[in-house]
Amino acid sequence: MQLKHCCSVQRRIFVKNYLLKGKINEKQHRKKSSFVSNYKYQIKMNCQLCREGLNAYREGNMAPGMKNQIKSHLGTCKECSEIYRLEILTDRVIDNEKRMQVNPFLSTRVMAQIENEAAAGVRQAPQILRPALIALSMAAAVFLGVTMGNISADRTNGKVIPVELALIDDAGLESLYLLSNE
Amino acid sequence: MNDSELIKLILDGDRDRFRILVEQYQQMVFRTCMGFVHNREDAEDLAQDVFVQAYRSLSGFKGESAFSTWIYRIAVNASLNKIRQSSRNSVFQRLDAFFGQDRNKELSLPLDSPENPEEILIKEEYAVWIRKALDSLPDNQKTAVILSKYDDLPQKEIAEIMNLTEGAVEALLQRAKKNLREKLSS
Numbered sequence: 169m170q171l172k173h174c175c176s177v178q179r180r181i182f183v184k185n186y187l188l189k190g191k192i193n194e195k196q197h198r199k200k201s202s203f204v205s206n207y208k209y210q211i212k213m214n215c216q217l218c219r220e221g222l223n224a225y226r227e228g229n230m231a232p233g234m235k236n237q238i239k240s241h242l243g244t245c246k247e248c249s250e251i252y253r254l255e256i257l258t259d260r261v262i263d264n265e266k267r268m269q270v271n272p273f274l275s276t277r278v279m280a281q282i283e284n285e286a287a288a289g290v291r292q293a294p295q296i297l298r299p300a301l302i303a304l305s306m307a308a309a310v311f312l313g314v315t316m317g318n319i320s321a322d323r324t325n326g327k328v329i330p331v332e333l334a335l336i337d338d339a340g341l342e343s344l345y346l347l348s349n350e
Numbered sequence: 351m352n353d354s355e356l357i358k359l360i361l362d363g364d365r366d367r368f369r370i371l372v373e374q375y376q377q378m379v380f381r382t383c384m385g386f387v388h389n390r391e392d393a394e395d396l397a398q399d400v401f402v403q404a405y406r407s408l409s410g411f412k413g414e415s416a417f418s419t420w421i422y423r424i425a426v427n428a429s430l431n432k433i434r435q436s437s438r439n440s441v442f443q444r445l446d447a448f449f450g451q452d453r454n455k456e457l458s459l460p461l462d463s464p465e466n467p468e469e470i471l472i473k474e475e476y477a478v479w480i481r482k483a484l485d486s487l488p489d490n491q492k493t494a495v496i497l498s499k500y501d502d503l504p505q506k507e508i509a510e511i512m513n514l515t516e517g518a519v520e521a522l523l524q525r526a527k528k529n530l531r532e533k534l535s536s
Contacts, residue, residue, distance in 0.1 A: 278369075
């Protein structure tokens with residue numbers, strides 16, 4: 169297994185030890201293909217490393233050495249084993265919901281709703297026209313009434329004022345109050 | 351016949367062809383909706399609404415992305431809207447739960463396992479608790495988790511659906527995983 173196939177936990181551990189202990193023995197590398205299983209390093213499994221590696225551990229995408237370390241840590245650490253258990257349970261809940269099959273008549277229901285909406289759309293046209301016509305008629309009636317009222321008002325207000333009355337100067341007229349108090 | 355040709359025929363007036371699209375994508379849409387609502391009836395109603403909405407907006411589908419990406423977007427938006435609506439009606443949900451008509455309480459673990467009823471009940475309580483933890487995630491994290499875990503989509507496709515970069519999707523998934531761990535272990 170090449171380094172690129174290792175999970176991130178393994179890569180981090182490898183890089184850390186590579187930097188600390190110098191280059192890998194090329195002969196050892198040529199003999200066997202795996203970096204991780206043949207390179208001797210001391211790591212101390214802790215909760216953080218364990219939790220980071222849990223996904224890869226569950227998927228089986230892990231070197232045997234690391235896998236065994238995580239397995240033994242899970243056997244001793246209550247918190248990590250509880251987290252692992254809950255993650256498995258979460259996957260199970262999701263898998264059960266994923267496996268549910270849709271109702272085979274869903275397409276029929278969809279097409280029925282689309283057909284109903286299309287039919288309702290056609291029927292809506294006369295229903296819109298009727299209120300529009302009623303509103304138009306009412307507006308026309310109001311307009312007609314106002315027009316007729318204006319015409320009759322013009323007739324009553326059309327009297328000719330005599331010239332004598334039109335030439336009266338209001339300012340020159342004496343006040344009735346003065347006349348009555350004489 | 352591919353999706354683009356089907357859509358062209360539907361837009362030209364052959365409405366019945368839409369049934370082919372529905373049958374092709376119904377399981378996928380149902381699974382996505384199931385991830386949000388965790389209830390078969392609600393998921394089916396949602397899926398129906400998604401397809402009807404897709405039909406109404408079909409003329410707006412430009413073909414720049416895959417039809418599946420487009421319909422995933424509609425499904426996610428419809429599901430999130432449904433959840434927001436449900437949270438407003440939570441008083442009625444609490445009444446339903448009180449009178450024992452809680453539709454969300456679906457037994458999600460297989461009944462054919464050789465366990466006693468008490469163990470099944472304990473596991474069902476865990477299932478409810480896990481679903482609540484999933485539902486309590488922020489919308490974008492929840493969407494990323496559902497598209498990844500329920501629909502098994504690669505990060506590239508999730509990024510296209512959510513209109514994000516792949517790095518952003520990876521970050522969302524990591525944060526969601528961390529939040530879920532914290533909620534479940536609390």
